[in-house]
Structures are given as C-alpha cells and as structure tokens.
Amino acid sequence: MFNWVPHTAARSENRGAVTGTTSGTTITSGGAGDTKGSYTDIGSTTSFDYEWLLLFIGNGAGAAADDYVLDLAINVGGNRFIIAENLRYCNRKASNEQWDGYALPLHVPSGSQLSVRSQAAGATRTCEVVIIGYSSGPFGAPGYSRCRAFYTPTTSRGINCDPGAVAHTKTRTQITASTTDRAVALLVYVGPNADVAAAATRWLFDIEVGGAGAEQVLLPNMYSGRGAPYDMPVSMVFGPYPCDIPSGSRLSVNIQSHVTTDGDRDVDVALWGFVP
C-alpha cells in the first residue's frame, strides 16, 4: 500500500528553465538518425524528494522539424537510471511550433541529477526541456518508480495505426505484444504519423488489452482530430489514466476515421505504463 501524505500542499522547484533567454535546456539528438545522443543535465540536483513532475518539451529557436523520443534519467551516486523512457515529442510540422507537457507521477529522490537524452529521425536535432518537481502528487500521493514505454519507436515515433479505407469503421493495430511490467497508470500519445499535409480529420479510438480476438477496451472512444493550417493534432499527450495491466499483456489500438485518404487517416500511437 502507498504511504499517503495526509495533505495536498506541495513544494515545487524548476529545473532547466533558462530565464535569460526565455527557453529550456537544449537536448541534442545523436549524430545519426534514430540514435540516442548523450545525456544533458537538467539544472542542478533536486533539493527534495519529488513525487510528481511535469516535463515540458519545446523546440525554442532554431530546432528542425522532426520526430523525437526522449529518455528522462536520474543519477544518484554515479548510477544513472531511466525513469521515463522514449517519451514522444512530435515537432513534425515546422521548427518552433510544438510544445508538449507530460504530467508524470514519478518518485525522484532528493539529491538526484536529472538528465535527458534524445533521438530524432534526423541527425543532431535539438529540442528544449524544462522540468517542475513536486513534493507530493495530486491527492497527496507518492510517485511511482518509473514510466516504461509500451511500444518500440519506429523512426523516432509511435506505431502507425491505419483505420483502413472504410470510413467510420474501426481497425485494430497491436502496439505491443507483451508489456514489460505491471502498470497502474497508462499514458497515451497520438501523433500524425509523419503526415503534415492532411485534410481535416477526426478519429475515435479505443485502447485495448488482451490477446488477439479477445481484446478488452480500457479506454473507449477517445476523440482527436486535426485541421489546416497546422495539419497535425495540436494536443497529443493524453493521461495518465488509472488502470491495472499485468506484465505480459498485449496492448492494441482500435481506431476509426471520418476520412479515407491514405496517409491522412493514419496516426502514430505511443503508450507508456507507470510501474508501482
């Protein structure tokens, strides 16, 4: 059982903001496409235990349009440990366009050095990161141990989910054949799957758990869409949602679209689970 904190007031502190230039800390992807770069420290070490953190990703000035995935790690006593892996950031439309924010119910010990590394579809792309840490989570809850990716990034994005050529009819795509851990909260990212010249598009999609042919709906008919001039979903981070998904579970997305144009109708989906 959790050791619940009997109040909800929280300390907070920022790591990574660069107030002199109104920007975040710059992270550079690897020297080759789809390859992680080196870790960059995000500010100084944490001054108290975090039980909740908010991670903002934006691209500031000069970064290229691209797909990214990022790892958030902590370093305590010389051991680096990834606490959130392959967080997705889609800045596919143009440079200086997308800002995303992830609410992450994670425990970070006091005295940790936060660091981030990234990969992008292109080489040596940059984005910027800011982190705000909280001494308790919502409801006064303690944070989970880590956030595991329940997908394998493809070209630094999520799994392509094609609703198929029949409008208003769902088509299922497996996101992972087997989750690596039990997860008690689920995080979702829905990106444009590299298509940023699309007609106005709406989607309804279920997140499901279970073997092929025996899927159970976890999240029914989530709703998203896109339209000109941005051409991609503006708000791509969903959750985290309460759940209890055993280790070894198959996860899938069952999606329908109101358009049938190949490419325009597709999304890419990334899922993560919080490990207690």
Add this chain to the structure above:
Amino acid sequence: MAARTENRGAITASTNATTITSGAANTKGSYTDIGSTTTFDYEAISVFFGNASTTANFVFDIAINVGGNRFIIAEDLHSENLKDGHWASYDPLPIHVPSGSQLSARCAASVASATIDLIIIGHSIGLFGAPGYSRCRALYTPSSSRGINCDPGGTAHTKTRTQITASTPDRVVGLMLTIGGGGDAARSATGWLFDIEAGGAGSEQVIIPNMFAGCGPTCDVPPQTVFGPFPCDIPTATRLACNIQCSITTAGDRVPDICLHGFVP
C-alpha cells in the same frame, strides 16, 4: 488501480462527438445531454473536445442532473479554437459523478451560435485509486470566452505580473491551467516562461515555477493548452496571479491568456 470506463457522447457512425451550441456572443447556450445516464459512480472524467464550427474561443460547463437538480461540476473549461483544427482534452479530471447522473454541457463562444463537439469518458476510480473531488471551480472570469490576457510587457525575458483572480471562491487542493492565444491568431514564434502565484499584491508566493510554453507562426496559438491538475492547497479568498516573460516583444504576439481552475475537496 483497475478502473471501469464508459464513454458518453461518441457518435461512432460519423466518427464524431455530441454537438453543443453557444448562445449570443460570449453567452452560454442551452444545455445538451451527453449520452445516456451514467451506469456507475465516476471518480474521474476525461473530457475531449474539438471540431468547432468556426474559429472562436469557447468556454463550457459540464453539469450533472440527478433527480431534476442540475449542478455544474466543471465550470468555464476553455477551448482555444481561434485557429482551425484544435482538438484538446481535460483528462482526467478528478471529479465524482454519482451513478445514474445525466451529464450535460453548455458553452459560450466569442462568435454567436458556434458549435463544438464533446465526449466524456468516465473512470470508476481516479489516478492512484483516489476518489474524485466534488467539483472544479473556475478561478477566473472569462473575457471574450477565453482566459485573462497576461502581457509580459515590452522588455523581453523579463517577468510582468497579472492578477487572475482577486479572491478564490473555495479552498482548492488541485490546480489546473489552460493557456490560450490571448485573442491573437497571427503571431511570430513565441516562447514563454511563467509562474503561477498565490498571495496578496507584493507578497506573492510561487506555486508553479517557470512553466514553459510557446507556439509558432503556423499554429499561431499554443498547441497543447491544458496542464495539470497540480497538487496544491489554496485557502478560500486567495489572490492568484501569473508572472510571465516572453522571448519576443511584439505587442499582441507576446500575450497569451490564462485560465485557472481549482478542485474543491
């Protein structure tokens, strides 16, 4: 932590959601029921919205109707749709909804008789297995169906403070923030760092330090607009403010609007 879920408002035959229509400009329209009554107690709801009929700013209320009494459980949630194609979500909101409730929504928009489509997913427990709070109060008064314009001023990288509310109406234990384009939908690339603060003028205390947001010259308004809820414990009658700096100094472009909401235990 396992939770039942159910959807209210999805229209699968047209891949769409339930349409709600605003009244005269900046005036709430009538309530529209969102699906059938709830079949179990919700302890959290996820609200998805988009597909607006026109470019406009919207604020909308989520209400429940039990035994003939309608009660607003989330007031003046904001949709920044001053550019086309803006879908967003409040997910999940830690709010309790009794089984058998009829969910409904109404909206105001900066353009008369504008429509927006809305879906609600109910969760039988909240994150961490927690029960929901009683309601989500707006800690601002909408202006032109958006939040309070916060002008960082004519000096780049220097903070300027704007009051969001002089006095909160309730004690709140979760704080949620929505950022919008401040009524400007044709701007240069812009980055912001901003603090949310509590306290009287001249003695503000930072609750959320240096949140990071921005937008570019294609989207022209902040892409992700909803952040939180954040843990807090803010007494009733508290003054809240936003202290913001910007990477550019262009009048209009440098100004976002900020909405704050608080969860009442």
